[in-house]
Amino acid sequence: MxxxxxxxxxxxxxxxxxxxxxxxxIWFFVLFLALGSIVAxxxxxxxxxxxxxxxxxxxIDGQGTQTQSLVQRQSYNxxxxxxxxxxxxxxxxxxxxxxxxxxxxxSGWWLLIPVAVSAISMAIVYFTLVEAPVDMTGLPxxxxxxATISVPGNVSVFVTAWLISFVSFVVLIVWLARSSHPGPxxxxxxxxxxxx
Numbered sequence: 586m587x588x589x590x591x592x593x594x595x596x597x598x599x600x601x602x603x604x605x606x607x608x609x610x611i612w613f614f615v616l617f618l619a620l621g622s623i624v625a626x627x628x629x630x631x632x633x634x635x636x637x638x639x640x641x642x643x644x645i646d647g648q649g650t651q652t653q654s655l656v657q658r659q660s661y662n663x664x665x666x667x668x669x670x671x672x673x674x675x676x677x678x679x680x681x682x683x684x685x686x687x688x689x690x691x692s693g694w695w696l697l698i699p700v701a702v703s704a705i706s707m708a709i710v711y712f713t714l715v716e717a718p719v720d721m722t723g724l725p726x727x728x729x730x731x732a733t734i735s736v737p738g739n740v741s742v743f744v745t746a747w748l749i750s751f752v753s754f755v756v757l758i759v760w761l762a763r764s765s766h767p768g769p770x771x772x773x774x775x776x777x778x779x780x781x
Contacts, residue, residue, distance in 0.1 A: 629665065689765070
């Protein structure tokens, strides 16, 4: 299956979660998603310009002296155009991913494992946050920086939650990248062996 055929197939099967998808179908569609995001970023930057953000930078030197500065940054992102593209492409990407898992003889529900693990990890981190004071001397009054910031109370919990999320995502990517389950399975015929 070529690049154009994969895009056409995924967009034609916009919300079709049944059947199987070849490896080339999902990965060419992911390539289309990446290229589309780049195009959306370029178009958004031409039409609306860069996004300007202000950020508080805190640093502590070897003697424990805290210094702070207000940093202004310009960034280019997809903006409204990128968001619209992402929303348009979300359902076909999910359906193609489910069909790809079907091709590996796995239920499409496995796609939710990284999402569930990430949500649980974020909840653990959220409930272990502690407030840390921020020294506001020397900052302009217009900076509107809160007097305290939330930081993870236990770094090992934060790192463990992040690692579990990362590993579950990598396992899903490996499943999506492996070759097709040979022959037909309960989800249908092998897309590489089925007559076109």
